[in-house]
Amino acid sequence: MSDAFWSERISGVLEIVHPDVQTLPVVLASPHSGCDYPPEFLAASQLGPTAIRRSEDAFVDRLVADGPRRGAPLIKALFPRAFIDVNREAYELDPEMFDGPLPPFVNMISPRASIGLGTIPRIVSQNQPIYAGKLDFSDAQDRIDAHYYPYHARLEGLIRKTRDRFGVCVLLDCHSMPSTTADAEPTDADVVLGDGFGGSCDAMVTDTAERTLSDLGLVVARNHPYAGGYTTRHYGRPTHGVHTLQIEIARRLYMNEAELTPLPELRRIADALSVLIAHLGKLPLPMTTAAPVSAAD
Numbered sequence: 001m002s003d004a005f006w007s008e009r010i011s012g013v014l015e016i017v018h019p020d021v022q023t024l025p026v027v028l029a030s031p032h033s034g035c036d037y038p039p040e041f042l043a044a045s046q047l048g049p050t051a052i053r054r055s056e057d058a059f060v061d062r063l064v065a066d067g068p069r070r071g072a073p074l075i076k077a078l079f080p081r082a083f084i085d086v087n088r089e090a091y092e093l094d095p096e097m098f099d100g101p102l103p104p105f106v107n108m109i110s111p112r113a114s115i116g117l118g119t120i121p122r123i124v125s126q127n128q129p130i131y132a133g134k135l136d137f138s139d140a141q142d143r144i145d146a147h148y149y150p151y152h153a154r155l156e157g158l159i160r161k162t163r164d165r166f167g168v169c170v171l172l173d174c175h176s177m178p179s180t181t182a183d184a185e186p187t188d189a190d191v192v193l194g195d196g197f198g199g200s201c202d203a204m205v206t207d208t209a210e211r212t213l214s215d216l217g218l219v220v221a222r223n224h225p226y227a228g229g230y231t232t233r234h235y236g237r238p239t240h241g242v243h244t245l246q247i248e249i250a251r252r253l254y255m256n257e258a259e260l261t262p263l264p265e266l267r268r269i270a271d272a273l274s275v276l277i278a279h280l281g282k283l284p285l286p287m288t289t290a291a292p293v294s295a296a297d
Contacts, residue, residue: 023071024281025166167287194228194246200236201243241288
């Protein structure tokens, strides 16, 4: 590994950590580890400073921080998931959250939005409502314009650049899963790999991830209870040379979930993911010259 890497940052929105020279056809994304809470958002929330953080994939960016040293770029959202969730369509919104009618292009029948977990979430984990009152659609639009679209534009740029350079790109979309959750069944697995039941990447990618992590002592499951979110479905185009795998890491392995603090074991999990990144970067995946999927719109 090399310590030669550099960072670019859009304040309050995202950070990309680039290796000086990208040597692996891998892109790492951490869309839910952000903890920069806008003051106006906190003022509008009825939750306390700990409760509002329950939806964070806290420290996931630290779990994959070896990626740039391995030769793979890492993009991470700086804003919190409770503020806006970029692992959704741009307009998956619950109409009950807003004080007026929504435009017709909004997806108002999204099953995720209906349970409070749309692009603008209504709740954090444990079904705790974020807001005391209604929102104006203009607020949602501002967040989408300032945070959602820039994130996906930069993510697509990394995918395109990687695929153009290597003929293939493996996107590892990195998340964490709580011990108890309101939006999915609990699991005894340490890691859940989501490939859309085989649709978002070549089987070689998922097989390699499962074998690598299992060999390192982790209990691995596939697609249950997490088969992959919007990023996995939208960017995963194996026939276009873009292979997307979602990975969910059990929080109990590396953090105190009640206090939202890292445990010493975080280094062990980070080391395991570092090995995984290296293995994914060496896969003999078929190359392509087809155009990659375009940015979210």
